[in-house]
Amino acid sequence: MQSEAMTTVPSGSGAPDHPDLEQSSRPLTGTAGAGSSIVRATKRPVGEIFAEMGRSESDLRRFLLGLPGVDQVGAEARAASLATRSIKTTAKLWALEMAVSMVDLTTLEGADTPGKVMSLCAKARRPDPGDPSVPPVAAVCVYPDLVPVAKRALAGSSVKVASVATAFPSGRASLGVKLADVRDAVVAGADEVDMVIDRGAFLSGRYGLVLDEVRAVKQACGQAHLKVILETGELDTYDNVRRASYLAMVGGADFIKTSTGKVSPAATLPVALVMLEAVRDFAELTGALVGVKVAGGIRNAKDAIRYLVIVNETVGEAWLDPSLFRFGASSLLNDLLMQRSKQLSGSYAGTEDFSIA
């Protein structure tokens, strides 16, 4: 049933209203979900495949509700099982350094100041002042008004500037205001924009509205990379997480991101698993590699390594790269550094040995 909706539009339905639907849905036909070998033969750009998606609310609904369901017990059991992987010695060192390079060092407080952001940027460029071999983090994530500060502080480094936008964290503003927020960040030089989806619209079934907003924001981003925050803690079910993931990817997301960090629960292992499965299936369907960012509540290295294991065993090594997987965090970085120094020296350093941002 669900794969049918995903793969074949029932003949007759929708065709009169959407002359292009039948044709454009053909690549989906016969792929039976994620049948990779078949899909590869007919792979087309995302935009082409999904251009018609959302032209009518009913098409979109049929597609999203037709996705294979997620069994909560099974998904949580799988995540728990992967969490028992034992990552030691060389593998641990590798994972810790990889995790450092995937951190979006974040400050999103009302009390943020230029001084705070500059301090964070210095930490981002050189996470461990005593050890230049530690890679810089992936990005610094701030509110739009502080993007110019971060941009200046990070000039000449590989660290990107990410800005939250679209009336973060609630997203409760008109589209015009949200787009102005995005343009503000982009004009100020943000390399990456972290938007929030309209959870109210999603939960009330207005999927088209969510998709349209993602598309509009994508356009407003221009060259900037778009991360779409699903706020999974408010979506409640894994079925919703999978649907929202697809909405974001169809809308043009470069990354899908779990949470704002302002809602509990934030990132969890099973949520990450479901999003990674969506990303994997989407890649098989379209060839497009979409990144995943887990954010909120990841405070220690052990948790970070568990996420990397899930990435490794769900989507594979291609995603073990800062261009396709990120951690949105602040306190995580120092634990990664501390565990790394423990791996290298054999003993733990004190917390005072690591600079605060």
Added chain:
Amino acid sequence: MTKSYPTQESEHDLETGSIKSDDAVGKGEGAGLIGQHEPCSPKLPATGRAGQAVFEYAPAPESRSIVHLQSSYGLFIDGAFVEPLDGKAYKTENPATEELLAEIAAAGTADVDLAVEAAGRAQKTVWGPMSGVERAKYLFRIARIIQERSRELAVLESLDNGKPIRESRDVDVPLAAAHFFYYAGWADKLEYAGFGPDPQPLGVAGQVIPWNFPLMMAAWKLAPALAAGNTCVLKPATTTPLTALLLAEIIQQADLPPGVVNVLTGAGSVAGAALVAHPGIDKVAFTGSTEIGKDLQRALAGTGKHLTLELGGKAANIVFEDAPLDQAVEGIVNGIFFNQGEVCCAGSRLLVQESIAETVVEKLKRRLATLRVGDPLDKNTDLGAINNAAQLDKIRELAAAGEAEGAVRWSPACSLPERGYWFPPTVFTGVSQAHRIAQEEIFGPVLSVLTFRTPEEAVAKANNTVYGLSAGVWTEKGSRILWMAGQLRAGVVWANSFNRFDPSSPFGGYRESGFGREGGRPGLAAYLDV
């Protein structure tokens, strides 16, 4: 030692729909060293920073030194470890390395006499007359010591059986403790169990258990028997005596009165046969092959001895097109590759609705490529060694029969250790009900994939077997699950899950899978005069 991994396109032939076998594997035994941990996963080119290796999990072996292996073990009779009267011994080995672990006493008929007499005495003088409250205290104590010594038990189980430490640590040992806890709770409540106001124990139970879950099967047998007031003579499987002997040590540590539990190691044809035939035995409980089960039933006919049998199976794992697919794939993997498929209730027949068969098989293959086969003591191992050479031969023979009958064989590329008993995870597609691999219990990591069109056909195929132990149903439609559960002739039906066990849930089969239930309130009935 990883072989090159063909791309998914080359494995799957779009035109014919057939799945090509990777000829580098399937033959089984590649060269490799134990402990060298190679996931069966495809190697993508490394990406990202220069010099970056891929995420290779370093070896993470559980410490073997926690186990203090003796060079030889005696029989546990009347509360003490004793030498067998006729002095015979045999060797038990580590199936992952063929390394000798210890010399084990082989009980003869005289030893069986001693053990049964000790059990009879203990039942009449101590354990039978004891109040349920007091019996419960002993059982709780055993359960707690199992938990305290869980790491030791897990390592020993993996050494002797070949199963991954992840499973012995997370499944076998916790479930063994849980069974003792559960039945300890019943010991003082038997009069409320629905078997009359004062249900009586049967007497002395002779219990013969298999090698696939050595400790857990011992717990499943001992806990309800003891709670009900019986005493026991336990005969562990020949190839896996060590955890039963450690359990005997735990029973000593718990101060259980002498003779209440006796453990006789040795051959089934000698010790096992003498035990079940002994006139001092009132009840026989057997878990093992259907063939031996039939022999037992013939041998016990007319003797008045109570009998419960938990025998083979050929479970259908049924996946409907509206199933939660990613979790169904996990369930298929768990159903057949848990414990190397050496599970009587293993989901060895995948019945998948034809409309999604290709998708499911593709997803399954991708998942199997990530299975980690190797050193059972490595905490990241998913698939360990086959328990013994005879079983490996049987698996090879049936897999060869599958190929000969025209089914298409596939295994992910993976290297297997060169010593020990190993078989790669294997999937047969294009299997029909008429094939031997769809009918006979393989008891190994070999999955047969069959398709169906309608729920009625699924039920007909699932029930088209001499067995009837378990089944799995995967669908998001609740009403269909309930309907299927009513139609399937299987003792256990799992809904959107597989191989999940709980001491409160009765387990047992239909037809050639045996009779009687273990676990839950029905598990008590097997040890009470009801």
